[in-house]
Amino acid sequence: MHTNLPILSGARRAIAGLACAALATFASAALAQDVVRVGKTASNALAFTPPEVGTAKGIWAKHGLKVEVQQFAGDARMQQGMIANEIDFGLGSGPSMGFIAKKAPIMTVGVIADQPLSMGLITGKDSKYKKPEDLKGARLGITTNGSLTYWLVRELSRRMGWGPEGIRMVPLGTITGQIAGLKSGQVDGFIMSASVGYMLDQKNEGEVMLHFGDMIQDFHTHVVFANNRTIQSKPDAVRRFLAGWIETVEFMRANPEEAIELASKTTGIPAEIQRQEFAKVMPMMSKDMRFKPEALRVIVDSFQELEILDFKPDPKTLYTEAFLPSAK
Numbered sequence: 328m329h330t331n332l333p334i335l336s337g338a339r340r341a342i343a344g345l346a347c348a349a350l351a352t353f354a355s356a357a358l359a360q361d362v363v364r365v366g367k368t369a370s371n372a373l374a375f376t377p378p379e380v381g382t383a384k385g386i387w388a389k390h391g392l393k394v395e396v397q398q399f400a401g402d403a404r405m406q407q408g409m410i411a412n413e414i415d416f417g418l419g420s421g422p423s424m425g426f427i428a429k430k431a432p433i434m435t436v437g438v439i440a441d442q443p444l445s446m447g448l449i450t451g452k453d454s455k456y457k458k459p460e461d462l463k464g465a466r467l468g469i470t471t472n473g474s475l476t477y478w479l480v481r482e483l484s485r486r487m488g489w490g491p492e493g494i495r496m497v498p499l500g501t502i503t504g505q506i507a508g509l510k511s512g513q514v515d516g517f518i519m520s521a522s523v524g525y526m527l528d529q530k531n532e533g534e535v536m537l538h539f540g541d542m543i544q545d546f547h548t549h550v551v552f553a554n555n556r557t558i559q560s561k562p563d564a565v566r567r568f569l570a571g572w573i574e575t576v577e578f579m580r581a582n583p584e585e586a587i588e589l590a591s592k593t594t595g596i597p598a599e600i601q602r603q604e605f606a607k608v609m610p611m612m613s614k615d616m617r618f619k620p621e622a623l624r625v626i627v628d629s630f631q632e633l634e635i636l637d638f639k640p641d642p643k644t645l646y647t648e649a650f651l652p653s654a655k
Contacts, residue, residue, distance in 0.1 A: 360393045361564045366405045366414040370398050371502050372520050373608045374440045374549050375418045376590040381575035383589050390571040400500035401471030409433050415557040416568060420475030421547035421626050428640040432555040435646035437569050437616035439549035444540035444611045445604060446479060447521030449533050456515055459537055463489050468499040468508045468517030476518040479539055491634060522596050522604040545621040565650045569616060576612050618646050
């Protein structure tokens, strides 16, 4: 029987075999990616876009991970999702570390962002409230009780000398509910990423009265929580997730225009406004995800005063750095 196929030499057969083996290994590695489920407490927050940016740039795949994102309306609901084992990681607020002291089966494993440079107090264009001193008794929209927005309102009221309850709070969930509440008069303003205020300003519907980063310096605004089941069953996936996060933030910092374009697709915020937000957010993004004693002290000291907890927990019981890359 004759064939037109060339007969491979021994060397060529060896090379072909190695190429096939390499392809098989690559395909096997791709198939072997660990799926990790990540919950967000805000869909429009630039600080929470590394899951999508990292996917677009192949960073998660490089770390053997496939990231699936779920959206939650505030920290409290995301914590419920972690307790129900719906997600492996949660992107939430520093004050939500108080849930750990309440025996939630989670642990804080890394810092996303420090000083709250991106958070703003947004009011209507025709609001009678023009400055923070006017806000006593005002109604401000927050996502949920126990969230970052909850903490910021109570801390603002405390710093103004009115006690933690000098400003009233209305839980309204996501951005849609916040804007609807402002337009209907249900609230006098709301706490959210300042980029929302920039968008409303463009439409002559609102403005940013206050940037919280001007008021609060030592803080952990956003952190990463891990489900205890994930920590126990997939500790290496926790390490790879945090390493991938750090690499993604490094990419965003080094490639601002591409990062802004990718983030804009995720948040739904126009690129020109996302660019303003990027300038605020990137300076607050942690480079090594490590915890700072003074920021932890501010958070823990506030728990009792703001009535998040009725006792002061040891900060060391609320976080671990065991899964972070070694400090350089």
